[in-house]
Amino acid sequence: MGNEQNSDAVLVKQYIEGNENALAKLIERHQSKIYGFIYSKVMDRDVTEDIFQDTFIKVIKTLKTGSYSEEGKFLPWVMRISHNLIVDHFRKSKKMTFQRETEEFSIFSIITDSAPNIESTIINSQIINDLKKLIEELPNDQKEVLNMRIYEDLSFKEISEQTGVSINTALGRMRYALMNLRKIIEKNNIILNE
Secondary structure (H helix, E strand, C coil), rough: CCHHHHHHHHHHHHHHCCCHHHHHHHHHHHHHHHHHHHHHHCCCCCHHHHHHHHHHHHHHHHCCCCCCCCCCCCCHHHHHHHHHHHHHHHHHHHHHHHCCCCCCCHHHHHHHHCCCCCHHHHHHHHHHHHHHHCCCHHHHHHHHHHHHHHHHCCCCCHHHHCCCCCCHHHHHHHHHHHHHHHHHHHHHHCCCCC
């Protein structure tokens, strides 16, 4: 193992000194691990390709500017970069789908396509109708919060005032509602996006 770490460090040093080939070797050595890690989080080949490329663009920039100092821990460093890019990706797609989402899991992240076109808009309106039916299966308190949040676009503060429960309880109900909705979706094998 020490040898592997060592040779990473050697390759990084060679690349910084101008040996372009050293980077190709590093990418080749760790490609499947990094690619697999990204894919396991985003579950989409195109997005994985993009993030994988962005990861190495960042790696190259950092190495070229001489601001790399990881003492031979090349792979964990690259993994951290790709992890941050994955987080950014979800943040961006969440922003596009629901501007005022305060939950860590946006209901719209499971029902929207990041590149809406006429077809996906039609599909989404169909999904929203299906979703209404699925929401009917939830316990009343969860259903109430979910409807207020999604269809009336109320904040958790407003929901808490209207339902007479604390903001935390409203948040909790929303979280359970989303978890249950996910289970119902999985149980019914409903594919909400490709």
